[in-house]
Amino acid sequence: NAGVTQTPKFQVLKTGQSMTLQCAQDMNHNSMYWYRQDPGMGLRLIYYSASEGTTDKGEVPNGYNVSRLNKREFSLRLESAAPSQTSVYFCASSVGQKNIQYFGAGTRLSVL
Amino acid sequence: QQPVQSPQAVILREGEDAVINCSSSKALYSVHWYRQKHGEAPVFLMILLKGGEQKGHEKISASFNEKKQQSSLYLTASQLSYSGTYFCGTEGVGAQKLVFGQGTRLTINP
Numbered sequence: 001n002a003g004v005t006q007t008p009k010f011q012v013l014k015t016g017q018s019m020t021l022q023c024a025q026d027m028n029h030n031s032m033y034w035y036r037q038d039p040g041m042g043l044r045l046i047y048y049s050a051s052e053g054t055t056d057k058g059e060v061p062n063g064y065n066v067s068r069l070n071k072r073e074f075s076l077r078l079e080s081a082a083p084s085q086t087s088v089y090f091c092a093s094s095v096g097q098k099n100i101q102y103f104g105a106g107t108r109l110s111v112l
Numbered sequence: 113q114q115p116v117q118s119p120q121a122v123i124l125r126e127g128e129d130a131v132i133n134c135s136s137s138k139a140l141y142s143v144h145w146y147r148q149k150h151g152e153a154p155v156f157l158m159i160l161l162k163g164g165e166q167k168g169h170e171k172i173s174a175s176f177n178e179k180k181q182q183s184s185l186y187l188t189a190s191q192l193s194y195s196g197t198y199f200c201g202t203e204g205v206g207a208q209k210l211v212f213g214q215g216t217r218l219t220i221n222p
Contacts, residue, residue, distance in 0.1 A: 031208065042114065042199060043154070043212040050208045058209065090153060098161075099203060100144070101210065103153035 002026055006091050006104035013081045013111045021076040021107050023091030031094045032074035033101065034058075034066060036087040043090065049074055081111045113137055115202045117213035124220050129188045132216045134200030136181040143176050143183040144201040144210060147194075154199060157185075187218070195220045 007022045025032065030051050035043040035058075045058030047066040055066050063085060065077045074093075078085060088108050092101040115136040122130050134143060142161050146154040160176035160183060171188045181202075187194055197217045201210035 033209070035212075040214060042214040043201075045209060045211070048209050059211070098142070098159055099208065099210065100156050100159060101146075101154075101201070102156070105153050 004091055004093055004102055004104035006089075006107050008107060009105065010108050011110070013078075013109065015082060015111060017081050018077070018079050019081065020078075021089055021091075021109075022073070023075065023104060024073045025091075025093040025102070026072065027093060027095070027102065028071070029093035029095040029102070030071070031099070032068065033092045033094070034064075034074070034076045035090045035092065036060065036085075037090060037106075038087050046076065046089075083111045085109065086111045114211055115200055115213040117198075117200055117216050119216060120214070121217040122219070124190050124218070126192060126220055126222055127189055129186070130190060130194075130218060132185040132187075132198050132200075132218070134183045134185075134202070134213055136202045138181065138202070138204050140176075140178060140181050140202050141205045141207070142203045143174075144203070145174055145183075145185050146199045146201060146212075147196045148199065148215075149196045157198075190218075190220050192220050192222065194218060 004025045033048040034046040049055045049068040052071045091104040118133045145157040148154040174185045176183045197215045200213045
């Protein structure tokens with residue numbers, strides 16, 4: 001099994017450009033999450049989807065939008081990228097009451 | 113609100129013990145512990161649920177004091193492979209999401 005797959009692995013954008021980060025899981029998990037990781041800040045939740053058809057804001061949602069396309073896929077969109085969005089982005093999925101999170105390999109995004 | 117981890121960084125020699133603490137200001141349903149190697153994704157280590165249980169295997173274990181909303185991760189007789197950044201993730205009752213601490217960087221030297 002591939003687990004959680006994120007694309008692309010690396011991306012460089014110019015300020016104002018838009019892009020979509022893709023995430024897919026093949027574990028039949030109900031819940032999916034988008035985090036960003038900055039030095040010294042840990043993992044901060046951007047948006048999450050507890051089940052297909054629902055999405056909710058996390059701690060740092062400003063500047064982002066998400067789409068839960070189906071049970072497998074959860075995408076994160078930056079409409080107008082800013083240098084403050086330079087970060088490593090992780091997608092994760094979980095199932096069940098214990099909510100154990102399985103992470104993708106990450107997308108390293110630089111906004112110039 | 114983000115849980116607070118301490119210490120922020122630890123440097124040990126192989127074979128020494130370490131304790132990493134995680135403290136929350138909110139009532140918790142569970143505490144998770146994850147380890148992240150440099151340049152890689154976080155990997156789940158263990159979960160502790162309400163009830164003050166202690167869990168673990170081999171030389172890595174953890175405890176959860178739900179009255180104090182605190183958890184501790186214990187690494188005994190550390191190995192080189194234990195190096196990495198450790199994160200606690202806390203889940204409030206009915207929250208369906210984790211809030212992660214800022215991380216503790218553990219370096220094990222030969």
